Amino acid sequence: MKTILMILMFVSAMSNAASGTDVAMIIERANLASFYAGDDGRSDARMIIVDAKDNKQMRQFVILRKDLEDGGDQRFLVVFSRPSDVKNTVFLVHKKVAEEDDRWLYLPALDLEKRISASDNRTSFVGSDFFYEDVSGRNTGYDEHQLVKEDEQYFYLTSTPKDPDSVEFAEYSMHIDKATFLPMLIEYRDQQGDVYRRVEVVEVADVQGHATVMKSKVSNLKTGGYTLLEFRRPAYDLGMEDDVFTIRSLRNPPKNWLNAQ
Amino acid sequence: MIRTGLWLMLWLAQPVWGQSSTAEDDWDDDWGDDWGEASPVSHSGFLEWAQAHRISTDDIFSDQRVLSEGRWHHAFDYEHEDFDFNWSHDVYLDDVLGGLQLDLRELNFQFSLFGQTDVVLGRQITTWGTGDLLFINDQFPKDWQSFFAGRDDNYLKAPADAIRITSYFEALNIDWVLTPTAEPDRFINGERFSLFFPLAGSQVGGREVINPVNPRQPEYAVRLFKNIQGHQLALYGYHGIEKSPNGINAAGEPFFPRKNVWGASWQSTVGAGLVNLELGRHVALDDSTGNQPLIANGQWRLLLGYERELVKNLNWGMQYYLEKTTDYQQLMDHSLAPEFEPAENRHVMTSRFTYRAMQEKLTWSLFVFYSPTDDDSYWRPSVNYRHNDQWQMTLGGSVFTGQQANTFFGQFEDASQAYVRLRFQY
Numbered sequence: 153m154k155t156i157l158m159i160l161m162f163v164s165a166m167s168n169a170a171s172g173t174d175v176a177m178i179i180e181r182a183n184l185a186s187f188y189a190g191d192d193g194r195s196d197a198r199m200i201i202v203d204a205k206d207n208k209q210m211r212q213f214v215i216l217r218k219d220l221e222d223g224g225d226q227r228f229l230v231v232f233s234r235p236s237d238v239k240n241t242v243f244l245v246h247k248k249v250a251e252e253d254d255r256w257l258y259l260p261a262l263d264l265e266k267r268i269s270a271s272d273n274r275t276s277f278v279g280s281d282f283f284y285e286d287v288s289g290r291n292t293g294y295d296e297h298q299l300v301k302e303d304e305q306y307f308y309l310t311s312t313p314k315d316p317d318s319v320e321f322a323e324y325s326m327h328i329d330k331a332t333f334l335p336m337l338i339e340y341r342d343q344q345g346d347v348y349r350r351v352e353v354v355e356v357a358d359v360q361g362h363a364t365v366m367k368s369k370v371s372n373l374k375t376g377g378y379t380l381l382e383f384r385r386p387a388y389d390l391g392m393e394d395d396v397f398t399i400r401s402l403r404n405p406p407k408n409w410l411n412a413q
Numbered sequence: 414m415i416r417t418g419l420w421l422m423l424w425l426a427q428p429v430w431g432q433s434s435t436a437e438d439d440w441d442d443d444w445g446d447d448w449g450e451a452s453p454v455s456h457s458g459f460l461e462w463a464q465a466h467r468i469s470t471d472d473i474f475s476d477q478r479v480l481s482e483g484r485w486h487h488a489f490d491y492e493h494e495d496f497d498f499n500w501s502h503d504v505y506l507d508d509v510l511g512g513l514q515l516d517l518r519e520l521n522f523q524f525s526l527f528g529q530t531d532v533v534l535g536r537q538i539t540t541w542g543t544g545d546l547l548f549i550n551d552q553f554p555k556d557w558q559s560f561f562a563g564r565d566d567n568y569l570k571a572p573a574d575a576i577r578i579t580s581y582f583e584a585l586n587i588d589w590v591l592t593p594t595a596e597p598d599r600f601i602n603g604e605r606f607s608l609f610f611p612l613a614g615s616q617v618g619g620r621e622v623i624n625p626v627n628p629r630q631p632e633y634a635v636r637l638f639k640n641i642q643g644h645q646l647a648l649y650g651y652h653g654i655e656k657s658p659n660g661i662n663a664a665g666e667p668f669f670p671r672k673n674v675w676g677a678s679w680q681s682t683v684g685a686g687l688v689n690l691e692l693g694r695h696v697a698l699d700d701s702t703g704n705q706p707l708i709a710n711g712q713w714r715l716l717l718g719y720e721r722e723l724v725k726n727l728n729w730g731m732q733y734y735l736e737k738t739t740d741y742q743q744l745m746d747h748s749l750a751p752e753f754e755p756a757e758n759r760h761v762m763t764s765r766f767t768y769r770a771m772q773e774k775l776t777w778s779l780f781v782f783y784s785p786t787d788d789d790s791y792w793r794p795s796v797n798y799r800h801n802d803q804w805q806m807t808l809g810g811s812v813f814t815g816q817q818a819n820t821f822f823g824q825f826e827d828a829s830q831a832y833v834r835l836r837f838q839y
Contacts, residue, residue, distance in 0.1 A: 201772075203772075207800070207801050208801065209801050209802045210802055234802075235802035235838065236457035236458065236459070236488075236838050236839060237459075237802075237805075237838055239455075239457055239488075246643070252682055252684070252685060254643045254682065259567075261538070261567040261570075262538065262540055262566075262567055262569070262570050263537070263538045263539050263540040263570065264540050265540070265541075267543075267645065267680055267687055267689075268687070269682065269685065269686055269687040269720050269721050269722060269728070270682065270685050270721075270722070271722045271728075272722060272725045272726075274725075275725055275726055275769075276769075276772045276773050278773070279772055279773035279774065279799075280772075281772070377772070395581070398581070398640070399586075399640060400531070400579075400581050400586075403531065403579070404523070404525065404531045407492075407494070
């Protein structure tokens with residue numbers, strides 16, 4: 153009996169150790185699949201923001217990205233075209249994993265090139281239910297990740313923040329597709345264990361061999377509001393130069409990359 | 414007429430109220446296919462109704478409204494492979510000063526040359542420098558009348574007919590702006606707001622009391638700038654005019670004295686915040702020794718700023734600003750009204766709070782200027798509600814305090830006002 157218990161404990165310890173590496177690998181691959189496809193990329197994007205009273209707003213923009221290193225620092229350029237009060241507004245981010253990002257905002261009506269200070273990444277991205285972090289990625293080192301179970305289709309992970317005071321959630325769970333490593337469903341729970349926020353992937357397409365999220369939805373279950381995000385005409389590995397992501401692009405966004413490839 | 418404008422806005426907005434759909438068809442019907450092929454031509458703009466009323470009374474004016482207007486802003490852009498054409502204008506019915514006004518904001522061609530140079534040719538709005546509502550090296554025209562009257566902050570910048578050439582090199586970027594005929598600020602001239610006139614020792618206004626000789630000379634502005642790993646460094650030069658007519662010529666007419674500005678700035682992140690430092694030497698070319706009593710002296714101007722997010726959605730910025738008048742003894746020795754001259758070192762502190770709520774639909778803002786030297790202040794509170802992509806409403810105020818009639822902000826105590834703006838954008 154004792155022997156069996158010993159064996160069980162040993163096996164259990166082994167499997168924990170194994171899942172430890174598995175979890176790190178899964179999280180790493182999910183991060184790469186979600187935010188680092190190709191060395192660079194572009195896509196048209198459109199959001200519909202719907203509040204509880206069914207009032208709708210729209211945001212339309214083109215997003216350009218270049219990775220300096222897979223899983224590491226990145227450059228983003230976001231050029232808005234709608235609605236008219238944000239038309240030609242440009243957002244430039246030099247995203248850094250180890251320190252604060254450098255961010256600039258260009259406001260065309262004032263010809264104002266505005267350096268902006270780092271902000272809480274879990275605040276609304278341009279008035280939508282998406283957070284900055286949903287769009288550019290959450291640092292994988294900020295949370296403890298645990299593989300809860302797996303089946304044919306998904307890895308089921310639960311993650312808890314290392315610094316609970318820095319975020320509004322107590323934990324979140326992910327369903328990560330085993331074939332693509334894209335998180336297809338993320339649910340955020342509050343201190344009471346209730347799900348209050350949900351990020352769902354609605355449609356995925358193969359683009360140049362990269363599984364690419366084409367449609368996703370964020371729901372705020374507290375307010376009843378939600379945001380739909382749709383991508384169109386994504387393309388990867390275009391050979392974007394570094395100078396696409398410099399201050400010049402604030403006043404003169406690169407037309408050749410803004411247009412569909 | 415203004416009321417008609419408001420009804421027109423409501424009528425135009427009808428289709429917005431009419432639209433309805435269910436969540437299920439969001440993906441298809443509502444989005445339509447109109448983002449399929451980008452059109453080279455685009456139109457956008459807004460209709461706005463605005464009212465502002467003095468909080469106290471300025472006896473110089475019979476009408477205590479400072480703003481009562483219906484405004485149509487329209488932008489037309491044409492995008493060609495090799496150039497962009499930009500046109501935007503404002504047409505507004507001004508019930509305070511009277512009449513239908515046209516303000517051409519942009520009429521320019523934008524194109525690139527040699528791969529590394531961008532050109533903007535024509536009427537345009539230009540901004541540079543690191544200050545927040547404080548300007549040291551930005552000598553481009555500003556519209557102080559709009560700023561004080563409660564129009565949108567975007568109207569602080571006024572357009573000029575100019576050519577701008579910006580070249581980007583490995584070592585350095587160079588920005589040139591040539592304005593063939595100098596474009597002054599839209600300064601406080603007595604029409605909408607009264608101002609203190611030192612030589613009379615009293616407040617003047619009620620009509621256009623400052624009617625200066627228009628400048629004829631060109632303005633040259635240059636900026637050398639570089640971003641070194643997030644540290645933004647710039648050097649500035651300017652040869653042109655004082656942007657407000659703070660000189661009086663031999664004929665007794667107000668005019669825009671000639672001026673040079675030399676300066677530098679640095680901006681970078683420090684921890685979670687953002688720090689900026691800017692310095693400028695303003696040289697009064699028509700009063701190089703400071704002994705001309707009717708022409709403003711030169712100045713050193715210094716600015717130190719810090720900005721950060723205090724808590725989620727609440728941003729705070731502060732600035733310390735110094736204006737040091739050069740040849741101060743000469744100024745005082747020759748001044749016709751030394752009691753009304755500014756202090757040799759004029760200190761100003763500013764603070765800005767911005768709070769976004771309701772998923773950025775509601776924005777609370779407070780900007781305060783306070784000068785311990787002049788013992789005066791200027792408060793700009795506002796709240797903006799963005800109902801949807803079409804409708805926005807802004808309530809706000811512009812409040813001046815001061816102990817003396819002659820100080821920079823104090824002279825505008827009776828210009829303190831509260832405003833409301835309603836905007837429909839398309």
